[in-house]
Amino acid sequence: MSSTTSIPSLRDALTGMPRVSAAGWRRLDWLRRYLIAVRAAVLPLTLFSCLFGGLLALPWTPAEGGRLLLATVTLLFAHAAGNLLNDQIDWLVGVDRDRYFRVRYGAHPLAQGLMHPLGHVLLLALTASVALWLGIALCRSAGTPAWWLAGVGASLSVFYTWPLKRLALGELAIFLIWGPLLAGGVYWLVSGDWGPEILLLSALFGLGPTVVVLGKHCDKRADDAARGIRTLPVRLGPVWGPRVTVLAAVVQLCGGLGWAVTTEAWAYLLLLAALPALLGLIRVGLRRRPTARPKRFPTAVWPLWYGAAAFRFARASSVALVVAALLDGL
Secondary structure: OEEOOOOOOHHHHHHOEEOOOHHHHHOOOHHHHHHHHOOHHHOHHHHHHHHHHHHOOOOOOHHHHHHHHHHHHHHHHHHHHHHHHHHHHHHHOOOOOOOOHHHHHOOOOOOOOOOOHHHHHHHHHHHHHHHHHHHHHHHHHHOHHHHHHHHHHHHHHHOHHHHHHHHOOHHHHHHHHHHHHHHHHHHHHHHOOOOHHHHHHHHHHHHHHHHHHHHHHHHOHHHHHHOOOOOHHHHHHHHHHHHHHHHHHHHHHHHHHHHHHHHOOHHHHHHHHHHHHHHHHHHHHOOOOOOOOOOOOOOOOOOOOHHHHHHHHHHHHHHHHHHHHHHHHO
16 A cells, blocks of 8 residues: 655555655655645545445436536545544644654655645645535535535544544444445435435445554554554454454455345345455454564555555455446446
C-alpha cells in the first residue's frame, strides 16, 4: 500500500500511501498533492460500496443512473474530507507526532510540515464544502429519509477519530458507514426500495472495510495503547486482535458463498477469487507482528503488516462483490 519514491507519480498517489520528502513535495503538482493529502488509495472502498449498492438496484432508468453517479461523487468527496479531518484532529491533539505509526507508513502533510496548518484547514473546508453542496442537492431530490441517512453517516464520520475510536467503537462505525449506510443507502437512493435482503448484503459488504481498519489498528496497537487510544485491537490484545480481523474476513467470504447457495445467486461464488488473499491474511494473522521488517518483506509496505494483508483481502472481496452484483442484476 505504500511507496518509498521521493517524487510519487500519479499512479503512486492513487494506489498507494507514498512517503515523500519536503523537496519532493515541492515538485508535485496540485493534483498529486491533493490525492496524497486525502489518502486517495483508500477511496476505492467508498467507490466499491457505492457501486455495489447501485448495482443491486439494476436495471436502472436514466434518472436512477444519474442518482447513483451523484451519490458516488458526493460520498467520495465526503470520504476525502473525513480523511483530512482525521489527520487534522490527530495532529491538533498531538497524536500524529513523535514517530507515531500514521506518520511512518505514509505522507502526513501536517506532521511533516509539508503544508501550513491554515492551508490544510482550507483544503478540508473546500473538500467538505463540495461534499456538502452535492449532498444537499442529492437529499433535496431524494426526500426526507436521505437527510436522516446523511446525518447519521456524517455524525459517525465526524466523531470517528474522537471519541468513537478511543472507545473501541471506531470499527463498528466503519462497519455501519461502509455497509448499511453506504451500500444500503445508495441502493435505496437509486431504487427507492429497501428490504431485509439488502440489509444483509450491505452488511456483508461492510465487513471488508472493517477488516482493513481492524488490520491497521492491529499494526498501531502499541502506539495507540501508549497514547490512551483504546481501539478494539488494543482492548483485545496482540493475539486476539489479529484473530478477530481474520474472523471478520472469514465471515464475509463464507457469508457470500452461503448467500450464493441459499438464494441460487451463483454469481456470488466469485468471492472464491478472494480466497488466496484470505489465506494470506490468515497466515499473517496467526503470527505475532515482527518488531522489525522481515528480510524478504517489501520495504515499500512496511511498517504495515496486518494492515497490508487486510487491504489486499478487502480489495479482492470488494471487487468480487461488485462484479457479482453486476452479473446477478443483468
